[in-house]
Amino acid sequence: MTSKSFIDDLDDLVAKKENLESKVAIGIKDPDFVKNMQDLAELTPIVEKIQEYKQTKSQITELSQMLDQESDKELANLIEDEIEELKSKILNIEEEIKKYLVPKDEDEAKNAIIEIRAGTGGDEAAIFAGDLMVMYQRYAEKKGWKLEIMNCQTAEKGGCKEAVLLIKGSGAFYNLQFESGVHRVQRVPKTEANGRVHTSAATVAVLPEVEEIDIDFDDKDIKIETCRASGAGGQHVNTTDSAVRAIHIPTGIVVTQQDERSQHQNKQKALKILRARVYSHEKQKRDTARSDDRKQQVGSGDRSEKVRTYNFPQNRITDHRINLTVYNLDNVMAQGTLNPIIEALIADYEAAKLKGVNQN
Structure with missing residues (x-):
C-alpha cells in the first residue's frame, strides 16, 4: 500500500518533531526559540496525521489477527467490513500526508x-x-x-x-x-x-x-x-x-x-x-x-x-x-x-x- 521510503520519511518527521519539542522546552533562552516554534507549528499537523496513520494500521493488524481466529461467519463478515473501511481511511490519510510533503512555493x-x-x-x-x-x-x-x-x-x-x-x-x-x-x-x-x-x-x-x-x-x-x-x-x-x-x-x-x-x-x-x-x-x-x-x-x-x-x-x-x-x-x-x-x-x-x- 505504501512504499518503504515513504514510511521512512514519516518516521524522520516524527523524530524531528520530538527533537524540536525538546529544544522548545528550554524556553526563550534558546537563541533559536522563535524559529523552533515556527518549525514545530508547521510539523505538528503532519505528525498528528502520521500518528493517526500508524494507529489505523495497528487496528488493521489487530482485526486481521482476529479474523484469522474467528470461526463465526457472521462475525467474520463484520470484521472484514471494518477492515475495508479502515483500509479506505488509511488511503485518505496517505493523500493528506502527501499534501503536507509537497514543497511550498x-x-x-x-x-x-x-x-x-x-x-x-x-x-x-x-x-x-x-x-x-x-x-x-x-x-x-x-x-x-x-x-x-x-x-x-x-x-x-x-x-x-x-x-x-x-x-x-x-x-x-x-x-x-x-x-x-x-x-x-x-x-x-x-x-x-x-x-x-x-x-x-x-x-x-x-x-x-x-x-x-x-x-x-x-x-x-x-x-x-x-x-x-x-x-x-x-x-x-x-x-x-x-x-x-x-x-x-x-x-x-x-x-x-x-x-x-x-x-x-x-x-x-x-x-x-x-x-x-x-x-x-x-x-x-x-x-x-x-x-x-x-x-x-x-x-x-x-x-x-x-x-x-x-x-x-x-x-x-x-x-x-x-x-x-x-x-x-x-x-x-x-x-x-x-x-x-x-x-x-x-x-x-x-x-x-x-x-x-x-x-x-
Whole structure:
C-alpha cells in the first residue's frame, strides 16, 4: 500500500518533531526559540496525521489477527467490513500526508500584481481588456481582498489599452497565478453593423508583489527618467513632467507610470511594478526545471499561449489547459464568479504536484 521510503520519511518527521519539542522546552533562552516554534507549528499537523496513520494500521493488524481466529461467519463478515473501511481511511490519510510533503512555493502567500494589455483586435481588444479588469475587480470583492488600480490607460472607444492592478489578500497570488496568458474573446462588437463575430485578444500577466527584502536592487542598475504624461490614461494624467520611466539596466525591463499627479508617487509605483517583474524574471531563470514541470501541469503562462476563450454568442468560457467549459460567461465577466474555473486549475496543479511526490 505504501512504499518503504515513504514510511521512512514519516518516521524522520516524527523524530524531528520530538527533537524540536525538546529544544522548545528550554524556553526563550534558546537563541533559536522563535524559529523552533515556527518549525514545530508547521510539523505538528503532519505528525498528528502520521500518528493517526500508524494507529489505523495497528487496528488493521489487530482485526486481521482476529479474523484469522474467528470461526463465526457472521462475525467474520463484520470484521472484514471494518477492515475495508479502515483500509479506505488509511488511503485518505496517505493523500493528506502527501499534501503536507509537497514543497511550498514561497510566492503563493504573496499579494498579486495583475497586468492586463489589449492585444490583437484594435478597439474591441481594448474593450475586452477593460472587461477583464472588471472581472478581476469583482472577483477580488467576492474574496474580500483589497484592490488598487496602479495604472490604467483608457482607450478612446472604451476599455483600456493597459491596466495594472494590485490585489492584496490571503491567497491572492496563489489563486490568480494561472490567469497569466492570452485570453481570447469571440463576440459581435458594438461597432459591427453586419452582426459578424470578431475574435480579439488581451494578455494577462500575474506577478507576486515583491517587497524590498525579497530582491536587492543595486542603485547603479536602476535608471529613473521623467517625462511628460501623454495619451488617454487614468483620471490623473496631465501635461506636467510627472510621468516616470524606471529601467532595470541588466535585464532591460522598463516600467512607465503616469497615473499620479506626484512624480514621487509615480516613481514609487513604477519601482514596485519593476521589482515584481525583475523578481519573476530572475526566478524563472533559476527555476527552469520547475517551470517545465508547471508547463506540463497547467500551461507555461507565457503571453504567447492561448489559455482561455470567451465565446459570447454561446455564453461559453473554455479553459484550454484543463479542457474545462462553463456556460455562465455573463456571470463570470460581470460578477467575477471565477471560483469554479480557478478551483479546477488549482486542483489540477495540486494533483500534478502530488503525482510528483508519489513518484519520488
